[in-house]
Amino acid sequence: MGEQKDLPFPYETKELDPEEEELINVNLGTFPTSYVKLGPKGYMVLKPYMKDAANIYNMPLRPTDVFVASYQRSGTTWTQELVWLVANDLNYEKAAEIPLVQRYPFLDGFMFFEPEKKELYADIISETADENFDREKYIQMMEFLGQPVSPLLAAAPLTQKRFIKTHLPMSLMPPTLLDTAKVVYVARDPRDVAVSCYHHARLFKLMGPLNGFKNFWEIFYRGLFTLTPYFEHVKEAWEQRHSPNMLFLFYEELSKDLPASINRVADFLGKKLNEEEMSRLCDHLSIENFKNNKSVNFEEMREIGVLAKGETFIRKGKSGGWRDYFDEEMTQQAERWIEENLKDTDLRFPTMK
Numbered sequence: 123m124g125e126q127k128d129l130p131f132p133y134e135t136k137e138l139d140p141e142e143e144e145l146i147n148v149n150l151g152t153f154p155t156s157y158v159k160l161g162p163k164g165y166m167v168l169k170p171y172m173k174d175a176a177n178i179y180n181m182p183l184r185p186t187d188v189f190v191a192s193y194q195r196s197g198t199t200w201t202q203e204l205v206w207l208v209a210n211d212l213n214y215e216k217a218a219e220i221p222l223v224q225r226y227p228f229l230d231g232f233m234f235f236e237p238e239k240k241e242l243y244a245d246i247i248s249e250t251a252d253e254n255f256d257r258e259k260y261i262q263m264m265e266f267l268g269q270p271v272s273p274l275l276a277a278a279p280l281t282q283k284r285f286i287k288t289h290l291p292m293s294l295m296p297p298t299l300l301d302t303a304k305v306v307y308v309a310r311d312p313r314d315v316a317v318s319c320y321h322h323a324r325l326f327k328l329m330g331p332l333n334g335f336k337n338f339w340e341i342f343y344r345g346l347f348t349l350t351p352y353f354e355h356v357k358e359a360w361e362q363r364h365s366p367n368m369l370f371l372f373y374e375e376l377s378k379d380l381p382a383s384i385n386r387v388a389d390f391l392g393k394k395l396n397e398e399e400m401s402r403l404c405d406h407l408s409i410e411n412f413k414n415n416k417s418v419n420f421e422e423m424r425e426i427g428v429l430a431k432g433e434t435f436i437r438k439g440k441s442g443g444w445r446d447y448f449d450e451e452m453t454q455q456a457e458r459w460i461e462e463n464l465k466d467t468d469l470r471f472p473t474m475k
């Protein structure tokens with residue numbers, strides 16, 4: 123067991139500058155929960171994060187734990203389903219029966235919702251809600267999602283293998299994480315991540331109408347969006363990629379050669395798939411099947427009327443779609459930003475070699 127002493131939480135928080143605050147207010151509109159910068163890298167966490175930050179940093183670990191970690195919209199859901207199925211001997215029946223969100227408690231998901239502001243969230247949503255908006259159910263959901271899951275994880279029976287989803291960077295997780303548990307980290311070209319985050323913010327409506335992708339991009343690359351600065355996040359995991367308990371994947375590699383990535387996951391978890399099993403798993407993980415897979419697609423939230431029309435959680439599933447969103451100025455700015463951030467590291471995305 124990963125017995126560990128209670129470590130003091132080593133990071134301090136810093137309020138945003140008024141200019142940054144203003145930019146966020148203008149571009150992320152109605153989102154009622156505010157950010158604070160955490161630690162020396164200034165990770166943008168939503169303020170409720172601080173109520174469980176030290177518990178997460180000190181969470182007791184088990185050698186059977188499997189974390190799927192990423193910056194959001196980098197292919198987490200895809201990786202989660204892949205990892206879970208390989209680890210659970212391809213138990214498709216159970217995967218269909220138990221929604222992915224229940225199979226993987228979301229370690230930091232609570233920070234997006236302040237239970238005290240539930241009525242306010244509901245008011246925002248109801249402004250643009252469909253006729254089927256179920257305010258009561260929505261409020262119940264907010265109350266549930268706003269609770270930290272670390273106590274629930276600690277209470278999981280020792281016989282249960284824990285699968286955990288997180289968008290936290292490595293430095294906010296327990297320092298002994300890789301001595302005990304396994305981590306699969308997935309990274310993606312930040313330009314595609316930014317586009318995907320933009321659509322995701324629209325899907326859940328809370329961020330209001332948003333002020334166009336160009337303004338959203340500015341927030342993202344300036345390190346003013348949730349859990350940015352983006353490159354710090356990815357580099358922290360990249361630096362640990364040689365640890366035997368860390369598997370570092372790229373979305374673009376899964377896209378290009380899914381069987382090769384599945385084999386890497388299987389090796390990492392000490393499993394082996396035959397040809398037939400591989401072929402069925404690739405089919406199961408295809409974007410077309412994922413769109414219709416109720417266990418992973420979050421579409422049940424549409425039934426209570428909180429998802430925006432024309433947006434879906436499982437979306438295009440392509441690499442390089444950013445080109446349709448970036449004008450020449452943004453393209454050059456992105457190139458300079460990427461170059462600047464890669465100059466002190468051997469991290470290279472498959473799209474940037």
Ligand code: A3P
Binds near residue numbers: 197409412436439
């Ligand atoms: P796009 O918005 O670019 O389509 P996350 O799970 O981390 O939130 O990542 C979501 C991104 O992964 C979305 O990207 C989504 O469409 C994509 N994705 C999800 N399932 C996928 C699959 N089976 N194949 C390819 N991409 C997938």
